[in-house]
Amino acid sequence: MARFKELDPILHSQLRLAVISLLASIEAAEFTYIQEQTGATAGNLSIQITKLKEAGYIKVVKKFRKNYPLTLCSITSLGQHKFIEYAEALKHYLNPEKQEN
Amino acid sequence: MENKEKTMTGEESLRIITEMINKTKVNISQSSFHLLFWGWLIFAISLSEYLLYKFTNFTSPYYIWFFVIPGIFVSIIYGFVNGRKAKVHTYADRLYMWTWIGFLIAAIVLFIIHSKRLDTFATYILLLSGFPTFLSGFIIKFRPLIAGGICFWIIALIVNFAGPSIAPLGMPVAVLFGYLVPGYLLKNKVGHGTI
Numbered sequence: 048m049a050r051f052k053e054l055d056p057i058l059h060s061q062l063r064l065a066v067i068s069l070l071a072s073i074e075a076a077e078f079t080y081i082q083e084q085t086g087a088t089a090g091n092l093s094i095q096i097t098k099l100k101e102a103g104y105i106k107v108v109k110k111f112r113k114n115y116p117l118t119l120c121s122i123t124s125l126g127q128h129k130f131i132e133y134a135e136a137l138k139h140y141l142n143p144e145k146q147e148n
Numbered sequence: 149m150e151n152k153e154k155t156m157t158g159e160e161s162l163r164i165i166t167e168m169i170n171k172t173k174v175n176i177s178q179s180s181f182h183l184l185f186w187g188w189l190i191f192a193i194s195l196s197e198y199l200l201y202k203f204t205n206f207t208s209p210y211y212i213w214f215f216v217i218p219g220i221f222v223s224i225i226y227g228f229v230n231g232r233k234a235k236v237h238t239y240a241d242r243l244y245m246w247t248w249i250g251f252l253i254a255a256i257v258l259f260i261i262h263s264k265r266l267d268t269f270a271t272y273i274l275l276l277s278g279f280p281t282f283l284s285g286f287i288i289k290f291r292p293l294i295a296g297g298i299c300f301w302i303i304a305l306i307v308n309f310a311g312p313s314i315a316p317l318g319m320p321v322a323v324l325f326g327y328l329v330p331g332y333l334l335k336n337k338v339g340h341g342t343i
Contacts, residue, residue, distance in 0.1 A: 054161075059156060059161070060156075061156060061160070061164060064156075064161060064164050064165065065164050065167075065168050068164060068165045068167075068168035068169055069168040069169075069171065069172060071169070072169050072172045072238070072239070073172045073236055073237065073238045073239065074237040074238060074239055074241075074242060075236070075237045076235065076236040076237070077235040077236065079235060080235035080236045084168065084171050085168075112232070133161075134165065137158055137161055137162060137165075140158045141158045141159070141162065
């Protein structure tokens with residue numbers, strides 16, 4: 048269990064991890080799309096997106112489409128790097144013997 | 149996804165990552181439109197050219213190919229309008245778009261280079277058309293489109309060695325198997341949104 052502490056606390060949360068995993072393989076996504084895919088409430092998603100943005104892991108751009116506000120999210124290079132690091136740490140946690148060999 | 153934060157196990161983290169990555173597949177709703185639009189346009193143009201050549205005294209039936217120009221504008225406008233409406237933009241969507249823009253540029257260059265020898269133009273345009281079709285099949289992971297690309301190359305060979313009476317039929321047959329058949333098969337999948 049000690050190894051688990053090495054996992055990035057920003058990413059080691061269900062919703063934030065879901066958001067970053069979704070954004071890792073796409074160029075950009077609207078807030079509503081992320082909400083649909085994660086099944087989170089708008090309020091909670093908004094809080095978690097702000098946390099990821101403040102950490103510099105994602106970029107949030109606010110636009111207008113036909114007078115309606117539109118929030119577009121994309122992963123930053125820091126976010127990509129942290130996501131890969133998290134996945135590597137997770138692999139190490141799940142298969143400690145394999146990694147040590 | 150639960151709203152409250154709680155401690156996750158490694159297995160849970162892995163499940164979330166896998167689940168989310170699997171949700172981000174290529175949007176195919178646009179692909180089927182372009183395949184069917186270009187399939188029918190090229191099919192109609194090439195078949196009309198053949199019929200004009202075979203049954204009329206029209207000296208320059210290839211002028212009918214200028215109908216491709218408004219087709220380019222229709223495709224660009226449709227792509228632009230639907231691209232703006234899309235809620236998600238994947239790297240594969242972008243790769244798909246640039247593959248076809250690259251093909252359009254290459255086709256224009258080929259037309260300029262080959263403008264004095266339009267009788268053999270079909271072989272080269274078929275050869276060129278196979279590449280974006282084949283590649284698009286891999287991008288959207290759709291085998292009928294991969295087969296469509298191969299079909300263009302096989303027909304390019306046939307057209308090159310066939311006599312002038314058969315060669316003009318190469319293009320309509322190629323778009324039938326290269327664009328229209330995969331286009332309709334793809335359209336059936338559009339209900340699901342992604343493949």
